[in-house]
Amino acid sequence: MSRRPVNPSRRIGDGGSIPFVGAVQSKARSSPLLSLGLVLVGAILLVFYTFSGSGGRSTKEAVIKLEGGVSCTFEVQRAIPILKKAYGDSMRKVLHVGPETCSVVSKLLKEVDTEAWGVEPYDLEDADASCKSLVNKGIVRAADIKFPLPYRPKSFSLVIASDALDYLSPKYLNRTLPELARVSADGVVIFTGYPSQHKAKVAEPSKFGRPAKLRSSSWWIRYFVQTSLEENEVASKKFEQASLKRSYTPTCQVFHLKSYH
DSSP states (O other): OOOOOOOHHHHHTTSOSSHHHHHHHHHHHHHHHHHHHHHHHHHHHHHHHHHHSTTSOOHHHHHHHHTTOBOHHHHHHHHHHHHHHHHGGGGSEEEEESTTHHHHHHHHHTSTTOEEEEEESSOOTTOOHHHHHHHHTTSEEEOOTTSOOSSOTTOBSEEEEESSGGGOOHHHHHHHHHHHHHTBSSOEEEEEOOTTSOBOOSSOGGGTTSOOOOOOHHHHHHHHHHTTOOBOHHHHHHHHHHHHHTTOOOSSEEEEEOOOO
């Protein structure tokens, strides 16, 4: 999906009817264009390496970032060091729920003393080899999050959700959010987009049956109160302090909730 860089060699060969003289004259005139082309190619390769290299990020995510969309699943990966500061030992056993969960789980598994699992709300037919390996090991599974999660109560110390709840109507949120709280022991962290942002299209909206609906923080707070979900004030404060120390500014809204006890 990336734009094809201009091929400098085609312009160099357009110089004149005598091959050698034309090439020399063209080279003299086109050296700035050649330099520009090399810089452009280098920049594209650098961006591709950054987004598709280590850390489990997929090519799809690179395209999302380049197109100017907001991926809260990508934001989770950026926030892992901050989350570890805020939650400490509660990051020992993490469940991530959301699209591109394989990329998040892969990165979490590289952290010291951290186990991770993932639930992918979409199908996994187009998953790469690394993701399919996680599926075969039972670490990642596809599941419809509008229905009860296939885990026992308090199976995980922390549950992180991103880019999934935005697609659910309040009717299904009433089922899904309590499930996230049920399977967590120490808390739930929700990454969701701001209403003013363009939502990155990680998957077709039709897979959720509706387009993403980005809600304000006041809407979410009212909803949490209505569903008896309490803010985890201690974790929220630690997250804020760690963010300040690392000069980290999240591009998504981040909510810290307590688990059901």
